[in-house]
Amino acid sequence: MSDTKLNGRLCSAASFVRQRAVLADIGTDHAYLPIFLASEGVIERAYATDINKGPLEKAKENISRAELGDKIECILTDGAEKLSDLGITDYTVCGMGGELIADIISRAPKLSSPEVRLILQPMSKQAHLRAYLLGAGFSIIAEAYSSDSGKDYVTLVAEYSGVCRFASEAECELPLSGTPLHGKDSMLRYYKTKSTSLHRALAGRQRGGDSSPEAASVAERIDAFITQIENFT
Ligand SMILES: C[S@@+](CC[C@H](N)C(=O)[O-])C[C@H]1O[C@@H](n2cnc3c(N)ncnc32)[C@H](O)[C@@H]1O
Numbered sequence: 407m408s409d410t411k412l413n414g415r416l417c418s419a420a421s422f423v424r425q426r427a428v429l430a431d432i433g434t435d436h437a438y439l440p441i442f443l444a445s446e447g448v449i450e451r452a453y454a455t456d457i458n459k460g461p462l463e464k465a466k467e468n469i470s471r472a473e474l475g476d477k478i479e480c481i482l483t484d485g486a487e488k489l490s491d492l493g494i495t496d497y498t499v500c501g502m503g504g505e506l507i508a509d510i511i512s513r514a515p516k517l518s519s520p521e522v523r524l525i526l527q528p529m530s531k532q533a534h535l536r537a538y539l540l541g542a543g544f545s546i547i548a549e550a551y552s553s554d555s556g557k558d559y560v561t562l563v564a565e566y567s568g569v570c571r572f573a574s575e576a577e578c579e580l581p582l583s584g585t586p587l588h589g590k591d592s593m594l595r596y597y598k599t600k601s602t603s604l605h606r607a608l609a610g611r612q613r614g615g616d617s618s619p620e621a622a623s624v625a626e627r628i629d630a631f632i633t634q635i636e637n638f639t
Pocket of ligand 1: 501
């Protein structure tokens with residue numbers, strides 16, 4: 407049995423993995439996420455993958471300690487490269503930058519299938535990832551906000567619809583209207599932190615004589631979103 411406890415960030419991602427899923431956890435590192443889901447009986451089986459040998463060794467040790475070697479297989483691979491014909495239904499890609507996550511998806515055409523669910527937890531460049539997903543024909547079916555040790559995180563859940571939509575990165579600084587949102591308190595803190603750093607950057611630019619109307623408009627939209635969340639939900 408496993409005594410793995412997930413932190414809030416990974417717990418949020420885990421909650422979107424479907425019952426009886428065949429999971430690939432790309433960039434698994436310690437394999438906490440597949441170990442938790444397998445020991446809770448949520449998933450049928452999992453592939454814990456990493457591009458680096460060190461993290462995969464750590465994953466193997468943890469899987470063996472949890473006695474889940476029959477449920478979780480480790481694969482050394484870049485992104486989804488060696489994950490063909492394994493019947494994978496759900497992919498988690500957590501704890502990486504949004505650009506790297508978008509790059510991993512863009513190199514894996516098999517992810518563009520309506521049967522597949524992507525659960526993505528970008529540590530940066532969230533707007534880039536949203537814009538990429540929409541342009542590549544994915545719908546963002548939910549966003550969940552979570553907190554860990556005083557930091558707030560977003561998880562994007564996406565499925566392929568085949569409908570491509572252009573959205574600028576500025577537009578994608580916020581969830582698209584109509585997206586189901588989870589974790590109000592973490593979400594408010596997340597956008598308040600973003601607003602504070604944007605306003606600080608804007609003030610710096612203004613002192614340097616650069617008015618940056620696009621950044622000002624993003625800051626304004628984020629502030630309006632915060633007010634809307636505070637007042638109406
Ligand atoms: C910061 S760790 C995140 C670990 C875990 N997913 C989490 O969220 O706690 C990022 C992991 O991704 C792996 N990684 C980076 N680029 C990758 C790629 N292209 N394909 C697979 N794994 C990758 C790294 O080796 C590292 O173990």
